[in-house]
Amino acid sequence: MAGKQESRKKREKDQRKQEVLSIALGLFSERGVRNVSMQEIADKAEYSVGTLYNLFAGKEAMFDELFENCSSQVKEAFLTVLEGPGTESERLSLFIKSMPDILEEHAEFIRLYVAETGQRPGNVSQPKNIDDLKSTLNIALLAIIGDGIQKGLFRHVDPHIAAKAIGALLETLAFEITEPFNKSEMMEVFAKVEHLFLKGLLLPGGHRS
Known part of the structure; x- marks a missing residue:
């Protein structure tokens, strides 16, 4: 019986934490942490402030947990496409084309990510998981490009430079997200990005989706 009560209390606490994190994300994204x-x-x-401090050690701990949760969701969205079915050229093409959907779904977090990575002085520590998010994307892009080169789909470029170039451009475009989110404009921009990179990478006869 005691075990069931503890389990119920944990579920209720987790639910309250998610409610608070959702509200905090909106406020942080709109006004800055x-x-x-x-x-x-x-x-x-x-809730009372005391309740918040029962859930989190403080605002920094709240932000760290929020950033970790959102980073995990974005990484999952990236990897679902990058490690999904299809040839390397098809997956790379689909990934770039899917960016407007990913940015739209996670717009609040992306704006927060931009604010926290783009405005912090060099001597201030970055939020946890920023490097992990960038590294995950870079490793996945590197694997796709490297495999595509080995299979004769892509030209013999330096896969490390190509992966970093794609990642850097996507991050730069993410920095341009404004309110309200203009999805049609983003779709047009990323279609041009997809054409630019796939045209440069594909060998004659390579498949283009």
Whole structure:
């Protein structure tokens, strides 16, 4: 009986944490982490500040958990395409074309990511998992390009440079997300990016989706 009560309490606590994290994401994304207080988060979540401190050690701990959760979701979205079915050229093409959908679904987190990576002074530590997110994307792109070269689909370019170039360009475009999100404009931009990279990488006779 005691075990069931503990399990129920844990579920309730986890549910409250997710509610608070969802509200915090909206506030952090809109105004920046430094400009949002625990009191404001508590007011919007309709909890006391004490309840928030029972859930999180503080605002930094809340932000770290939020960033970790959102990073995991974005990584999963990346890898679902990059490690999915299809040839290397098909998966790379689909990944670039799917970026507007990924950016739209995770727009609040992307804006927060941009703010926290683009505005912090060099002597201030970056949020946890930023390097992990970049590394995951780079490794997946490197694998696709390297395999595509070995199979004769792609030209003999330096796969490390090609992977970093694609990742850097996608990150740069993500920095341009504004409110409201203009998906049709983003789709047009990424279609041009897809054409640019696939045209440069594909060998004559290589498959283009």
